[in-house]
Amino acid sequence: AQSVTQLDSQVPVFEEAPVELRCNYSxxxxxxxxxxxxxxxxxxxLLLKYLSGSTLVKGINGFEAEFNKSQTSFHLxxxxxxxxxxxxxxxxxxxxxxxxxxxxxxxxxxTVLP
Amino acid sequence: xxxxMQNPRHLVRRRGQEARLxxxxxxxxxxxxxxxxxxxxxxxxxxxxxxxxxxxxxxMPKERFSxxxxxxGPSILRIQQVVRGDSAAYFCASSPGTSQETQYFGPGTRLxxx
Numbered sequence: 001a002q003s004v005t006q007l008d009s010q011v012p013v014f015e016e017a018p019v020e021l022r023c024n025y026s027x028x029x030x031x032x033x034x035x036x037x038x039x040x041x042x043x044x045x046l047l048l049k050y051l052s053g054s055t056l057v058k059g060i061n062g063f064e065a066e067f068n069k070s071q072t073s074f075h076l077x078x079x080x081x082x083x084x085x086x087x088x089x090x091x092x093x094x095x096x097x098x099x100x101x102x103x104x105x106x107x108x109x110x111t112v113l114p
Numbered sequence: 115x116x117x118x119m120q121n122p123r124h125l126v127r128r129r130g131q132e133a134r135l136x137x138x139x140x141x142x143x144x145x146x147x148x149x150x151x152x153x154x155x156x157x158x159x160x161x162x163x164x165x166x167x168x169x170x171x172x173x174m175p176k177e178r179f180s181x182x183x184x185x186x187g188p189s190i191l192r193i194q195q196v197v198r199g200d201s202a203a204y205f206c207a208s209s210p211g212t213s214q215e216t217q218y219f220g221p222g223t224r225l226x227x228x
Contacts (some may be wrong), residue, residue: 043205044219090156101147101159101170102217
């Protein structure tokens with residue numbers, strides 16, 4: 001079975017500073033990787049995904065993530081954050097090749113300070 | 115193209131009552147997933163359905179919980195004889211069922227058991 005670890009439960013950062021949200025996964029087979037964002041009292045919105053190909057994936061709102069197979073990581077980055085990026089961010093994994101349940105990390109609360 | 119619809123958005127029940135949560139997938143999507151988010155936690159998979167079939171219910175509690183996705187109409191998650199520990203946000207996601215698996219989430223139903 002696969003699992004996901006998000007190492008930081010809370011990340012405070014000042015506006016316009018860069019940010020990295022860490023995600024590590026474990027799986028004995030090939031996986032797909034996702035980052036979702038959840039704003040207060042709302043559902044999850046897909047930020048980006050890695051299925052195959054280039055290990056650097058660009059998503060919406062200026063976010064990007066890099067798949068590192070040797071380190072089993074999929075860290076999310078943004079070079080300059082805005083107040084509006086304040087939200088909960090979830091990393092998720094599913095087995096590649098067919099429809100499968102998503103396994104989520106416990107989430108990282110990003111708080112952007114003025 | 116409307117997104118995943120869930121209703122009601124908020125549901126209050128007293129202990130022992132039944133809760134029915136509805137999910138209409140995105141147009142053209144034939145796969146539905148239900149997840150539960152307890153306070154301060156990530157999402158946990160409950161059940162995966164296709165039309166008229168339960169594909170994977172490994173995350174469903176053994177008692178009181180059931181799910182269906184009929185040929186016509188929305189998917190229903192049913193919780194009988196609710197208890198306070200059932201209070202959570204319940205999210206539905208849908209996907210087209212292709213091998214490149216991206217799940218799109220609804221806004222969730224927040225269940226409060228008094």
